Amino acid sequence: MSDVNRRAFLAGTAGLAAAAGLIAPTTVEAGDPSFMNNVPDPLLSGKDLPTFKFALEKSKPKVIGKSTAREATVEQLPISKGIAGVSMGLEPGAMRELHWHATAAEWAFVDKGRVRTTVIDPQGHSETNDFEPGDIWYFPRGHGHMLECLGDKPCHFILIFDNGYFSEFGTFSITDWIGHTPKPLLAKNFGVPEETFDGFPTKEVYFARGAVPPEKAATPLQGVKLPPETHRYQFLTEQPHRVFKGGREWRVDSTRFPISKTITGEVLDLDPGSLRELHWHPTADEWQYLLEGKVSVTLFGSGGRYRTETLEKGDVGYIPQGYGHSIENVGDKPCRVLIGLNIGVYEAIDLSQWIAGNPLDVLATNFGKPAALFEKFPKKDVFITDKKGPGK
Ligand code: MN
Ligand code: MN
Numbered sequence: 001m002s003d004v005n006r007r008a009f010l011a012g013t014a015g016l017a018a019a020a021g022l023i024a025p026t027t028v029e030a031g032d033p034s035f036m037n038n039v040p041d042p043l044l045s046g047k048d049l050p051t052f053k054f055a056l057e058k059s060k061p062k063v064i065g066k067s068t069a070r071e072a073t074v075e076q077l078p079i080s081k082g083i084a085g086v087s088m089g090l091e092p093g094a095m096r097e098l099h100w101h102a103t104a105a106e107w108a109f110v111d112k113g114r115v116r117t118t119v120i121d122p123q124g125h126s127e128t129n130d131f132e133p134g135d136i137w138y139f140p141r142g143h144g145h146m147l148e149c150l151g152d153k154p155c156h157f158i159l160i161f162d163n164g165y166f167s168e169f170g171t172f173s174i175t176d177w178i179g180h181t182p183k184p185l186l187a188k189n190f191g192v193p194e195e196t197f198d199g200f201p202t203k204e205v206y207f208a209r210g211a212v213p214p215e216k217a218a219t220p221l222q223g224v225k226l227p228p229e230t231h232r233y234q235f236l237t238e239q240p241h242r243v244f245k246g247g248r249e250w251r252v253d254s255t256r257f258p259i260s261k262t263i264t265g266e267v268l269d270l271d272p273g274s275l276r277e278l279h280w281h282p283t284a285d286e287w288q289y290l291l292e293g294k295v296s297v298t299l300f301g302s303g304g305r306y307r308t309e310t311l312e313k314g315d316v317g318y319i320p321q322g323y324g325h326s327i328e329n330v331g332d333k334p335c336r337v338l339i340g341l342n343i344g345v346y347e348a349i350d351l352s353q354w355i356a357g358n359p360l361d362v363l364a365t366n367f368g369k370p371a372a373l374f375e376k377f378p379k380k381d382v383f384i385t386d387k388k389g390p391g392k
Contacts, residue, residue: 043078044320049307052079052299056087056289057314062169064207066091066154072316074164080318082285082342086159086168087314090115090149095208098146098174104161105141107263109235109338110134111291113155116213117231118220119145125227128217131157134236136252138260144174148213158289160340162262176204229259236267246274246386254344264346266339270295270329273387276337278326278351284343286325288317293335300324324351352382352390 043050054077061068066089073084084104088096090113115131119139130150131137139145141162149155159168178186179202183194190196233252240248253264264284268276270293278298288297290311297317299307301324310330311317319325329335355363356379360371382390 041081041320043081044301047305049299049301049305050079051309052077052297052307052318053309053311054080054316054318055314056085056316062206065094065209067094067096067207067209069096069168069207071168073167075167077316077318079320080285080287080316081164082162082321083287083318083340084161084164084166084168085287085289085316085340086161087156087289088147088159088168089154089156090147090207091154091209092149092152093210093212095146095148095210097205097208098144099171100142100144101139101161101166101171102142104163104166105262106137106139106145107160107162107260107265107340108137108147109158109160109265109267110136111156111158113153114150115155115157116148116150116217117145119143119231121227123227124222125225126220126222127227127231128220129230129232130217131232132234132237134234136233136235136257136265137231138233138257138263139231140259140261150213150215152212158338160263160265160287162342173204173206175201175208179203231259233257233260235265240269242383244274244384244386246271247276247384249384251346253346261344262342264341264343266337266341266346267291268327268337268339268384270327270335270337270384271386272329272332272334274329275385275387276327277382277385278324279348280322280324281319281341281343281348282322283345283347284341285321286317286319287340287342288319288327289338290315290317291336291338293329293333294331295335295337296328296330298324298326298328350381350383352378353380356380 054072056070056072059070059076061070068089070087071084072080074081110131110133112133116128117137118126118128120126121143178200183197186197187194235252236250241251242249247268247270250267254260270276290313292313294310294312297309297311299319309317327337355377360374363374364371378390
């Protein structure tokens with residue numbers, strides 16, 4: 001719509017609205033409309049901030065054989081409305097059966113062992129991939145997939161979903177569907193006799209158990225029909241995105257892993273005493289999982305509200321979009337934090353950078369201190385500092 005046409009259109013609708021006794025409409029072109037006139041989240045608008053920690057690996061798992069699944073959703077961690085997570089372990093020969101998620105995309109980080117996945121897209125492309133520790137996958141919302149343990153050792157991976165209300169235990173599984181569909185309908189659907197379905201599972205299998213898969217994946221029934229964008233990314237085998245005195249950061253978003261349109265992944269390694277500095281993400285919630293070590297996470301929520309939680313190995317933390325936070329290694333050995341942000345392109349503003357982006361007189365007035373004091377502050381982004389602090 002040209003400007004002239006838009007003005008005419010708005011004038012027209014304003015006229016109609018006025019005639020109908022309504023308020024004249026306004027355009028939403030000034031910015032992201034999702035925050036306009038929204039109701040404050042009751043959970044985040046109280047006097048105190050709610051807990052933002054959940055001990056995922058200490059929670060009760062779903063168990064079949066030696067395979068396990070533990071989840072963190074709004075049920076377990078009410079603050080985590082934007083992102084849910086699952087810790088899954090598969091024994092050799094076990095498969096998280098063919099399924100899809102109606103309400104979330106799936107991003108995963110392989111922690112231990114080897115995993116094979118297959119995934120189908122709406123264009124009928126399918127891809128089979130093998131994963132090693134440090135690799136990640138991304139399946140867009142609704143795309144059908146399976147996960148299986150490769151080799152004779154168990155595997156463990158962390159799944160991140162871009163919807164905190166999503167439950168891994170409410171997914172659409174193929175045995176659940178076929179087990180509840182009348183056999184004549186199945187026979188017609190597939191062009192096979194009804195007896196074909198005798199003895200099929202009658203309820204959801206969830207973890208299927210069978211032979212260890214062949215080392216080299218076999219060709220799909222339809223033959224090879226690969227998607228334009230791969231679902232696999234070898235994350236930790238590449239060089240860190242940034243290296244600091246006291247820590248390292250790996251980061252992958254859709255700029256380098258194009259299919260991952262709704263999740264950005266980060267891994268932070270921090271030496272004892274090191275700090276991922278105070279910062280916030282303008283466009284994303286943050287979901288944290290402690291792979292190793294012990295950290296102190298702070299959360300700033302405006303109105304004097306400030307909360308600190310200590311996360312240990314296997315614990316989950318959650319930072320709502322736009323809330324200030326920091327991560328400090330308070331253990332006596334290096335720590336590793338897995339982070340998922342529910343946005344396809346990484347964005348953050350670090351406090352040191354914000355300060356450095358202002359003239360001395362602004363800082364002097366703001367804090368009521370001499371300008372000279374702020375000459376001692378960092379002149380660029382700190383991001384990660386070791387225990388001595390930046391510049392020391
Ligand atoms: Mn899944
Ligand atoms: Mn962050």
